[in-house]
Amino acid sequence: MKRAGFATRWLPILLLLPQLAIIALFFYWPAAHAVQSSFYLEDPFGFGSSFVGFDNYTHLAGNSEYGRIAQFTLLFTVLVTFFSLALALLLAVKADNVIRGAKMYRTLLMWVYAVAPPVAGFIGLLMFNQNWGPLAELAKSFGWDFKLGVNFGDTATAMVLVSVWKQVPVNFIFFLSGLQSIPKSVREAALIDARSSFRRFWDVTFPLLAPTGFFLLIINITYALFDTFGVVDVLVKGEPGNNPMTLVYKVYVDGFRGNDIGGSSAQSVILMVLVLALTIFQFRLVERRIHYT
Amino acid sequence: MKNIAISTAAGLSMLANAAFAETEITWWHAMGGALGDTVNEVAEGFNASQDEYVITPVFKGTYEETLTAGIAAFRAGEQPNVMQVFDAGAATVIAAQGATVPVQDLLETNGVDFDIEDYISGVRYFYADADGKLIGMPFNSSSPIMYYNVQALEAAGVTPPVTWEEFETVTAPALKEAGYTAMSQSHLPWIFVENFMSRNDLPFATNANGYDGADGTEILINVDPLKDHFTALTKWQDAGYFEWFGTGWGDNQTPFEEGDVAIWFGSSGSFGGLSQKDLGFDFSATYLPYWEAVTTEPKQTFIGGAALFAMSGKSDAENAATAAFFEYLTSPEVQYMWHRETGYVPITTAAYEMATADGHYERFPAAETGILQLSLDASENTRGYRMGFYVQIRDVMNREFGRVLTGETSVDDAFNTIEVEANELLARFAQTQN
Numbered sequence: 001m002k003r004a005g006f007a008t009r010w011l012p013i014l015l016l017l018p019q020l021a022i023i024a025l026f027f028y029w030p031a032a033h034a035v036q037s038s039f040y041l042e043d044p045f046g047f048g049s050s051f052v053g054f055d056n057y058t059h060l061a062g063n064s065e066y067g068r069i070a071q072f073t074l075l076f077t078v079l080v081t082f083f084s085l086a087l088a089l090l091l092a093v094k095a096d097n098v099i100r101g102a103k104m105y106r107t108l109l110m111w112v113y114a115v116a117p118p119v120a121g122f123i124g125l126l127m128f129n130q131n132w133g134p135l136a137e138l139a140k141s142f143g144w145d146f147k148l149g150v151n152f153g154d155t156a157t158a159m160v161l162v163s164v165w166k167q168v169p170v171n172f173i174f175f176l177s178g179l180q181s182i183p184k185s186v187r188e189a190a191l192i193d194a195r196s197s198f199r200r201f202w203d204v205t206f207p208l209l210a211p212t213g214f215f216l217l218i219i220n221i222t223y224a225l226f227d228t229f230g231v232v233d234v235l236v237k238g239e240p241g242n243n244p245m246t247l248v249y250k251v252y253v254d255g256f257r258g259n260d261i262g263g264s265s266a267q268s269v270i271l272m273v274l275v276l277a278l279t280i281f282q283f284r285l286v287e288r289r290i291h292y293t
Numbered sequence: 294m295k296n297i298a299i300s301t302a303a304g305l306s307m308l309a310n311a312a313f314a315e316t317e318i319t320w321w322h323a324m325g326g327a328l329g330d331t332v333n334e335v336a337e338g339f340n341a342s343q344d345e346y347v348i349t350p351v352f353k354g355t356y357e358e359t360l361t362a363g364i365a366a367f368r369a370g371e372q373p374n375v376m377q378v379f380d381a382g383a384a385t386v387i388a389a390q391g392a393t394v395p396v397q398d399l400l401e402t403n404g405v406d407f408d409i410e411d412y413i414s415g416v417r418y419f420y421a422d423a424d425g426k427l428i429g430m431p432f433n434s435s436s437p438i439m440y441y442n443v444q445a446l447e448a449a450g451v452t453p454p455v456t457w458e459e460f461e462t463v464t465a466p467a468l469k470e471a472g473y474t475a476m477s478q479s480h481l482p483w484i485f486v487e488n489f490m491s492r493n494d495l496p497f498a499t500n501a502n503g504y505d506g507a508d509g510t511e512i513l514i515n516v517d518p519l520k521d522h523f524t525a526l527t528k529w530q531d532a533g534y535f536e537w538f539g540t541g542w543g544d545n546q547t548p549f550e551e552g553d554v555a556i557w558f559g560s561s562g563s564f565g566g567l568s569q570k571d572l573g574f575d576f577s578a579t580y581l582p583y584w585e586a587v588t589t590e591p592k593q594t595f596i597g598g599a600a601l602f603a604m605s606g607k608s609d610a611e612n613a614a615t616a617a618f619f620e621y622l623t624s625p626e627v628q629y630m631w632h633r634e635t636g637y638v639p640i641t642t643a644a645y646e647m648a649t650a651d652g653h654y655e656r657f658p659a660a661e662t663g664i665l666q667l668s669l670d671a672s673e674n675t676r677g678y679r680m681g682f683y684v685q686i687r688d689v690m691n692r693e694f695g696r697v698l699t700g701e702t703s704v705d706d707a708f709n710t711i712e713v714e715a716n717e718l719l720a721r722f723a724q725t726q727n
Binding site: 043045047048065130148150237242243256259262 | 355357358360361364367368385386388389390391392537538539540541544547551682684685688691692693694695696699701714717718721724725726727
């Protein structure tokens with residue numbers, strides 16, 4: 001096979017330059033700044049600052065509240081990822097079987113994708129309103145005195161529900177296209193081998209969906225960790241109080257509400273390391289074991 | 294870099310002066326909704342009152358968002374001329390000497406008469422430095438007061454409680470008997486901590502409530518009177534006298550407006566909003582109760598709300614415009630208009646007298662509560678407080694109080710945690726000031 005290539009060495013670099021410049025300007029430069037700030041305690045207006053070494057990090061390590069938020073973030077991520085994937089898979093499998101009116105069903109299942117996270121949060125706020133929210137009323141009819149913003153567990157439940165609702169359509173689209181790319185011949189062969197549709201799903205369909213599934217797993221973890229910011233912000237109404245929050249929201253609370261630049265920089269560096277680890281995990285383990293063809 | 298930006302900005306604004314022959318200044322504020330309309334009205338009034346200066350008000354979101362936006366703009370050399378900063382952010386902006394031009398200096402340099410005695414006693418020192426020099430111009434000044442449902446109290450056959458002892462033994466049981474939740478409140482740190490301290494004449498922090506400098510300032514929150522108050526709150530909650538609806542302001546105000554809760558602790562600035570609503574009952578207001586067990590000589594409360602700061606790095610012409618705007622803003626007519634429309638207290642004695650002479654308080658007695666409470670006896674403990682990273686300290690309080698009121702932690706543990714975390718934050722803030 002003939003290898004395609006560039007005649008000169010400079011052309012590829014030139015073509016890459018705009019992209020590299022954007023990455024350098026909007027990622028490396030601020031990231032370097034964050035690492036630098038994390039070793040200082042700085043006056044918000046920029047008048048004074050002290051070099052404090054790793055103090056901002058040790059402060060976080062010794063802060064039980066930060067540990068609590070990290071724990072919540074972990075639980076939140078697991079729940080949101082699991083339920084968004086599971087529900088989307090169920091819906092995709094069912095939608096794949098529908099023949100009449102298939103387009104309408106699919107559109108109805110996908111439209112939530114267009115809702116921005118803060119809007120999703122706002123809808124959640126209305127649905128769970130303490131006084132007249134329909135979902136809060138529903139919970140009350142089962143004897144669950146649902147109080148958004150008062151009870152930690154109730155607010156957490158609302159956060160998970162809204163985040164899952166918002167994410168299901170994205171996963172649904174991917175799963176559906178994954179299902180549709182499974183060759184008809186494979187399905188027909190499976191049909192001959194096993195009568196039980198349950199077994200056909202777990203033995204044939206599910207493994208063939210694995211590449212899509214792993215890709216979505218990573219996407220969903222990053223979604224739950226970072227993109228749910230809007231949902232969290234709206235549901236706690238900007239006043240965290242005793243409500244749960246995620247690590248990203250904590251960066252915002254300390255940095256942008258509290259003007260503690262050093263402390264919140266240290267937190268964002270920790271998150272940066274986390275994302276780095278996640279990316280390495282994706283490339284090293286997942287990409288190696290899952291075949292995409 | 295910053296200097297270049299500033300001089301460029303100054304150069305540009307000089308060009309603008311030449312073109313329009315009037316000086317334009319900007320004012321970043323956090324007043325949304327109906328309050329924002331009144332802010333625009335004040336600005337339009339100033340622009341119409343003379344033709345040398347034009348002020349443009351810009352709404353920047355919540356108090357926290359406005360402060361953050363202002364800080365970011367300052368660091369980029371694009372700060373507004375006037376920035377509104379709320380009580381909890383005051384320490385941050387006042388500690389950054391050089392970020393603002395002290396209002397008192399600004400007015401005196403530009404030949405505007407200034408006498409601190411013209412201001413009502415409760416607003417004089419909150420936004421001043423340790424020597425009493427006014428740094429920020431008090432703007433939307435409020436204090437927490439006790440609103441009550443007149444019909445509910447009549448039905449229960451009680452009068453508004455003067456002390457917490459009276460509330461506990463007389464008012465609350467009678468209101469419960471009459472079918473009401475006796476009390477709710479909208480801001481635990483502001484109403485039941487900060488102003489609890491001043492009302493009951495207790496020190497809030499070392500170093501003269503933090504006025505003498507950030508170094509070594511420690512919060513004095515882990516004290517028996519305050520802990521007893523929160524223990525009482527949990528008891529009242531169990532007895533059905535008090536209900537907590539979360540950290541959000543509105544969630545606690547709504548049950549009062551709907552007539553379920555008889556007494557609500559809110560801001561004197563809530564008056565305007567409440568009187569515009571069709572509540573289905575008459576409401577009135579009076580002073581915050583105090584604990585007779587703590588003091589028999591209750592004092593005035595802190596001024597809450599926010600102040601206007603003149604940002605530094607502006608040309609003399611623009612500073613003159615800012616000074617002219619402050620002069621206009623503090624005139625009795627404007628203050629009375631602001632007070633009447635919003636319920637925030639007038640900051641000068643002249644404006645208060647004008648409102649009295651106009652019969653405003655005969656028509657709306659509750660509108661006077663805030664200013665009367667701010668004019669009660671003062672002491673060393675009522676001047677204000679100055680603590681850095683105070684926004685986070687409030688967040689810590691809100692978090693721990695929420696846990697206390699949902700039974701997740703005890704009062705003792707909560708106050709220990711608040712003390713430790715608040716002092717850590719104060720020490721960290723002191724380090725930012727080197």
